[in-house]
Amino acid sequence: MRHLLLAAIALALCGLAGATARAQAREVPLQHTHSLGAFVAVGTEYSALVVNHCVFCGGGQSITGFDSVLDFGGTLAVGDSGSELALRGRLVFLSPAKGESVLLGYRKYFGKDEIKTFASFDLMGTFRPVLTGGARAAFGGMWDFSPIMGLWLEAGGSFGFGSGRRFGAELMLGFQGRTYLLE
Secondary structure, three states: OOHHHHHHHHHHHHHHHHHHHHHHHHHOOOOHHHHHOEEEEEEEEEEEEOOOOOOOOOOOOEEEEEEEEEEEEEEEEEOOOOOOOEEEEEEEEOOOOOOEEEHHHHHHHHOOOOEEEEEEEEEEEEOOOOOOOEEEEEEEEEEEEEOOEEEEEEEEEEEEEEEEEEEEEEEEEEEEEEEOOOO
């Protein structure tokens, strides 16, 4: 009886060791497939604005300089590559060009490891100090230090036309948290 008990314990330990080895060998997914995310980013932007009531009219008030930028929003993974649709709000402050913007876009990731690159393309609507509609493109890198969290650095540019003209170049640092409720 004692030998049978020792054999059962040895068999259980071998099974547990095998299960542990399989769990350690399993690759933790670092793609954002089937994820919902929330993010916040801070950075700076050099913007040039011309405030007038007609895009093609001459004159108008010019506002140029460096701005502080705060972005916040959410993401929804689309497809099997982990690329995302993103909706973001943007606050520009600590400058004469204070204002708000809304961006809706697509971020395409390249790579499956902890460090990946991306390209982001957005439609952008700015509400203050000049009402414009335009586009934004950014390129950067993301470090996923966990399956549910990552940091990114991106550089981008934007333009818009409406009750004036707006051009900007930005550098942003962001943090993204994800959940996999859609799996």
